[in-house]
Amino acid sequence: MIPSFGASFSALLLVFGMASTAFADPCARLYSQILLVGERPPKLTDAQYRAYLDGMRRDLEGFKSPDFGLYLGIDDPAYVPQANSVYAPSNLFRSATSGKEHPANYELALLDHEIGHALYETNFPHRGLGRDALAQRIHVTERKVLAIEAELNEVLRASVPDSMKLSSILELQRRGAEPFRELQALRKAEWLTDGLRELFSDLVPALRQGDPQVIEKSSRAYAWLARVHQSNPGIRTEYRSRGFNRDWDADSLRKLLNPNEKNPAKPAGDPHVYFAPIRRALWQALEPAFNSPDRGRVLSRLYKVITDYERELFPDVASYSRQDIDIGRVNLELLKRVQAEFKNLG
Ligand SMILES: [Zn+2]
Numbered sequence: 159m160i161p162s163f164g165a166s167f168s169a170l171l172l173v174f175g176m177a178s179t180a181f182a183d184p185c186a187r188l189y190s191q192i193l194l195v196g197e198r199p200p201k202l203t204d205a206q207y208r209a210y211l212d213g214m215r216r217d218l219e220g221f222k223s224p225d226f227g228l229y230l231g232i233d234d235p236a237y238v239p240q241a242n243s244v245y246a247p248s249n250l251f252r253s254a255t256s257g258k259e260h261p262a263n264y265e266l267a268l269l270d271h272e273i274g275h276a277l278y279e280t281n282f283p284h285r286g287l288g289r290d291a292l293a294q295r296i297h298v299t300e301r302k303v304l305a306i307e308a309e310l311n312e313v314l315r316a317s318v319p320d321s322m323k324l325s326s327i328l329e330l331q332r333r334g335a336e337p338f339r340e341l342q343a344l345r346k347a348e349w350l351t352d353g354l355r356e357l358f359s360d361l362v363p364a365l366r367q368g369d370p371q372v373i374e375k376s377s378r379a380y381a382w383l384a385r386v387h388q389s390n391p392g393i394r395t396e397y398r399s400r401g402f403n404r405d406w407d408a409d410s411l412r413k414l415l416n417p418n419e420k421n422p423a424k425p426a427g428d429p430h431v432y433f434a435p436i437r438r439a440l441w442q443a444l445e446p447a448f449n450s451p452d453r454g455r456v457l458s459r460l461y462k463v464i465t466d467y468e469r470e471l472f473p474d475v476a477s478y479s480r481q482d483i484d485i486g487r488v489n490l491e492l493l494k495r496v497q498a499e500f501k502n503l504g
Pocket of ligand 1: 271275
C-alpha cells in the first residue's frame with residue numbers, strides 16, 4: 159500500500175506524536191534506522207529484526223539499498239516515498255478464538271511488502287517517469303476539469319433566462335471534453351502502474367517465505383481485524399486476488415479484467431486486482447528460480463522485467479494519456495516476459 163499524501167501526513171504525525179524507543183543504527187544497510195513507536199512490545203527483538211533485514215539483503219543483489227527509516231508498531235502498514243519511510247506492524251495478529259499471538263510471519267509479510275514498495279520507488283531507473291510524474295500530471299488535469307466545472311456551475315446559477323445560457327454551456331462542455339477524457343486515461347495509467355508495484359511488492363514476501371498464500375492470508379486477517387468486511391464487499395475480491403495459487407475461472411477473469419463490468423464485489427480501480435489472473439503462472443515461473451543458487455538476483459531481474467515493461471507501456475509523460483491499453487493483453491504480455499526471463503533457471 160502506498161498511501162495518498164493525506165494518509166502520509168497523518169502517518170508522520172502519528173510517528174512524531176508517539177513516545178518512541180530508538181534503536182539507533184549508525185551503519186546504513188537496507189535501512190537507515192529502526193524505531194519502535196508502538197506501545198505493545200514487538201514479537202521479535204531488536205536483534206531479530208536486524209538479523210531479518212540483514213538476511214534479506216542476500217535476496218536483493220542488484221538493488222541499491224533504499225536506506226529507508228523503519229517505524230515498527232504502526233498497525234497501518236505503508237511506505238511513504240516522500241519520507242522514504244516504511245511503517246509496519248510488529249504485534250498485530252493473534253488468534254481470533256484463543257487471543258494467542260500468531261508467529262510474526264504475517265507482520266513480516268506486510269513488512270516485506272512495504273519494503274518491496276521502497277525498492278521499487280528508490281531504484282526506479284526512468285527519470286521523469288513513474289509514480290511522481292504521473293501524479294503530477296493527474297494533479298494538473300484535475301485542476302483543469304475542476305476549473306471548467308466551476309465555470310459551468312457559475313453559468314447554471316446565473317440569473318439570466320436558460321435560453322441565453324445554452325451557448326455557454328455547450329462551449330464549456332466542448333472545452334471540458336478533452337481534459338475529462340485525459341483524466342480518465344491518466345487514472346487508468348495510475349491503476350496500471352500501481353498494479354505493477356503491488357504485484358512486485360506481493361512477490362517479495364511470497365518468495366521469501368516460500369508461501370504463495372502468505373500475502374492473501376495476511377490481508378484477509380488484516381481485513382478482519384480492521385472490520386472492513388461488512389462495509390466493503392470488494393475487500394474479499396481484493397485479498398483473494400493477491401494469492402499466487404488460485405485458478406481463475408473464465409467468467410471471473412472476464413469480470414475482473416473488464417473495466418466496464420458492473421460487479422459490486424470489484425473495488426473500483428483497485429491496483430491489487432490488476433494482475434490477479436497471472437499470479438499463479440508467475441509463481442510457477444519464479445519459485446524454482448528463487449530456490450536455485452541464483453536466488454539472490456531473482457528479485458532484481460524480476461524488477462527489471464517489470465520496470466522495462468512499464469517503460470514500454472509509458473515511454474514518455476504524454477503516453478500516460480493513452481486510451482488503448484487493454485489490461486488483459488498487459489497481463490499476458492507481462493507473464494510472457496517473466497517466463498522468458500526465468501525459463502533457464504531453477
Ligand atoms: Zn502495497
